[in-house]
Amino acid sequence: MAIQTKRGVSLAGLQQPMLDALTIAEQVYRRYGATLVVTSATDGRHMENSLHYVGLAADLRIRDIGDSRLESIYFDLSAQLAAVSKRFQVILESGHIHVEYDRRVTDETFKDEQSS
Numbered sequence: 001m002a003i004q005t006k007r008g009v010s011l012a013g014l015q016q017p018m019l020d021a022l023t024i025a026e027q028v029y030r031r032y033g034a035t036l037v038v039t040s041a042t043d044g045r046h047m048e049n050s051l052h053y054v055g056l057a058a059d060l061r062i063r064d065i066g067d068s069r070l071e072s073i074y075f076d077l078s079a080q081l082a083a084v085s086k087r088f089q090v091i092l093e094s095g096h097i098h099v100e101y102d103r104r105v106t107d108e109t110f111k112d113e114q115s116s
């Protein structure tokens with residue numbers, strides 16, 4: 001299923017881990033009867049050194065989701081992405097859900113992940 005974006009937002013610059021994350025996010029949103037809309041990928045203004053600029057972060061719209069559904073979506077998405085890789089970070093910000101894939105997570109963290 002194609003992932004919807006806000007007008008003018010392109011997923012073209014996203015790296016594969018983020019495309020995988022958005023596929024999962026789309027399924028999670030749909031499970032709760034919501035439609036995923038990506039409001040920012042490599043575009044827009046973000047913090048200096050933001051992973052947005054290298055195609056490893058995306059913002060998801062939460063405007064049309066009620067609080068209780070938002071909480072469910074947030075926890076479900078966090079759990080599903082954590083199961084794929086500890087490198088995924090899901091952050092509930094004031095106007096959107098920010099998802100990133102942090103390659104800076106060290107190999108040591110990964111060893112812990114695999115042995116647990």
Ligand SMILES: [Zn+2]
Binds near residue numbers: 040058099
């Ligand atoms: Zn963001």
